[in-house]
Amino acid sequence: MSKGIPKRNEDYSLWYNELVKKADLAENSPVRGCMVIKPYGYSIWEKMQAALDKMFKDTGHTNAYFPLFIPKSFLSKEAAHVEGFAKECAVVTHYRLKNAEDGSGVIVDPEAKLEEELIVRPTSETVIWSTYKNWIQSYRDLPLLVNQWANVVRWEMRTRLFLRTTEFLWQEGHTAHATRQEAIQETEQMLDVYAQFAEEFMAMPVVKGIKTPSERFAGAEETYCIEALMQDGKALQAGTSHFLGQNFAKAFDVTFANKEGKLDHVWGTSWGVSTRLMGALIMAHSDDEGLVLPPKLAPIQVVIVPIYKGEDSYAPIDEKAQEIRKALLAKGISVKYDNRDTHKPGFKFAEYELKGVPVRLALGLNDLANNTIEIARRDTKTKEVFALDGNITGKVEELLADIQHNIYQRALGFRAENTTKVDTYEEFKQLLDSKGGFIAAHWDETAETEAKIKEETKATIRCIPLDAEAEEGRCMVTGKPSKRRVLFARAY
RNA sequence: CGGGGUGUAGCGUAGCCCGGUAUCGCGCCACAUUUGGGAUGUGGAGGUCGUAGGUUCGAAUCCUGCCACCCCGACCA
Structure with a gap:
């Protein structure tokens, strides 16, 4: 790993790209616009998933999984929807490869052409509504509140790690309701869930609003969104929640019998957030030293670095460090104890700053002698010496909460100024x-x-x-x- | 998809104009000394020069196609 990353104020987009790679979040794959999400980056995504998933479950939704491939004909059922997505669909035309006769490698077997091409989902409204047709007959089947965690593919012209990739991970909620009013309430409720997640977990203030008709989702009657402001003064759409009216129900003929026995089309919503949130998280808080992660989403919340001189001094430091580590773990705090003897403390400090670990504890011989520990916080880059006869776990918990709060306030202040x-x-x-x-x-x-x-x-x-x-x-x-x-x- | 740029070891690069199989730094491996902000020394390993063709006695270097990345447009979570 080379030293440092570019400066934000010199070249913001270079800073962003380098930070994503140097902090071990993701890298490009051989295929245009596709990325490998590395373990550290994926850990953050998993934390986002866990928090969101709980919020979805708490609001009555359940997860399901629909297929990756969509028959081409489905895409043409909702006119506005095709219009919106046709230009960026990946299409499967064949199902077999064979060895080239001239030995030059494998080729697509021309005899294995599909009768109907398959579309790799750019979003799942069409497959899901075609399925809902069979699931819904009566008002008793409603509301239907389903979410799926999946990957989707959109053949974008210009891609950027996390912010816009050809394939991305997301969740998409798709619900069906008996009344217009109920569907609108659902749309608004999920917008609130997103806003709450962004502010509470990502420490990122957002503006809740409605898109203008020209910015509306293809096939929606109303698109709600949360918008965040990045440090370079550009906005980022962080989540959307759509009121679909009866558009998809009509396109896929999804009807139900109401209490009066009359048939009516159901009312739909869909809502999603994607790995783009990773980009938002990075751009909302990070600095020239690297990532700044909100404690609630940091894979490692606390790192402990022992500082010792020679083997002899290691044992007592190790003993104390282990004791603190266990105490923190017992409080549910994720701790990394970095006792590698292959790197010096300064190297480790820089590395954890790059990776955005919120709190760093350093424990050396001086500390043992004084019964203290050095506590450093990532957001302000300040350090303090803490007396170990105090409550170290309480101190750390307090600090994590304070960092979470502080970076939110900082981002809020930035937005107000801008x-x-x-x-x-x-x-x-x-x-x-x-x-x-x-x-x-x-x-x-x-x-x-x-x-x-x-x-x-x-x-x-x-x-x-x-x-x-x-x-x-x-x-x-x-x-x-x-x-x-x-x-x-x-x-x- | 249009315009511009780039691609040489894990990373960053020199060499390319003026063809003769590759430079330096970081990182990596071994050993020793080190450890409170990115250690030092000595020795060592690692490259079909993005890829496929072409020109040539000979190509990282010249020509063509393709792939990927970056920037600007059109498109977009």
Whole structure:
């Protein structure tokens, strides 16, 4: 491992790419746009999964698994849906390889052509709704609350580790309801779950809002989202929850008999977050020394580094360190005791900073003599000497909680500083090119104006915030009346 | 998918213009001395120069196709 990573303020995207690789989160695979998620990176994803999965279960959902392949014909059932995904689908056309006759290797066997091509799922609405048709007959079968953890493939033109990969991991919830109102409530509930997860676990503040019609999910009647602000002033869509209306139910003819015995189409929702959250997590908190992980998602919450001179001094230090390690483990804290004698302490310090371990304990001969331990925290990079006759596990628990809180507050402060109200288009453009961030401005609610702004400034309407206050104003571009401000930003 | 750039050991690179089988640093292995912020010395291992062709007596070097990565556009979780 070479020393250091590029500086954030010199080249943000280079900093990001190098950090992902140097911190052992992921690397590129031989196939364009696909990544290998390395054990350390995957551990973080597993923690995210565990927390989200519990939240889904707590709100009444259960997991299931639907197939990777979708018959091509399914994609054409919901018009807007095809429109949205057709351009980025991977297609399976054959099922067999054979040795080339000239010995040059394997080739696709032309005789093994599929009658109907299979699409590698870009999302699962179509397979799932075609299945739901058989699962739902009566209002007694509703609501149907299912989630799946899966991989999906979207043939994106331009990819970036975690932020946009050809294949990515995600969860997709797909629910069916008897009434419009209930489906909308579900959509909103899951948006709240995402927002709560982002803020509580990722320590990342988000804005809850609604997408404009042009940014809406293909096949949805309404798309809700959570939007986060990254350190370079760009926005990142961190999760979406869609109210599908009866679109998919109609496309796949999913009906139910209501209490009056009348047939009606069911109302649907779908909602998802992906490994893109890893990118959000990295960009929300990390610095020039490496990752800064929120304690609630850090695979290693505490690292203990023994510092000794010669074999003789190791035994007593080891004994004390083991004792502390066990005490922390007993409190449910994940601890790594790094007693490798192949690396010096300074090397280890730098390495755990790169990997974002929230708390570091260093224990040496001086500490043994004084009955103390050195405690360093990653978020502020400060150190203190703690007397071991105090409650070390309590101290660490407190510190972990404080770090979690502190990085959230820091990100919240950053967002506040980088959210600006703007009333003129000139000011808007100027701000985008200087500090960026979220810009709250009036808009005339037309797709034309939205497109014009996007074309001229590359900024998009991230969302119409749910908590946007009613405020009479005039569209900054056309001067037409507007009832509230919407949130603009350049985005990932 | 269009424009630009890059690809040499695990990582970062020199060599390429002006063809003669590869430089340096980090890392790796062994031993010794080290260990409170990325250790030092000595010795050693590791490369079909992204890939497939072509030109040539000879290709990392020149030409062509392909693959991947980075940047800019169009597309997007």
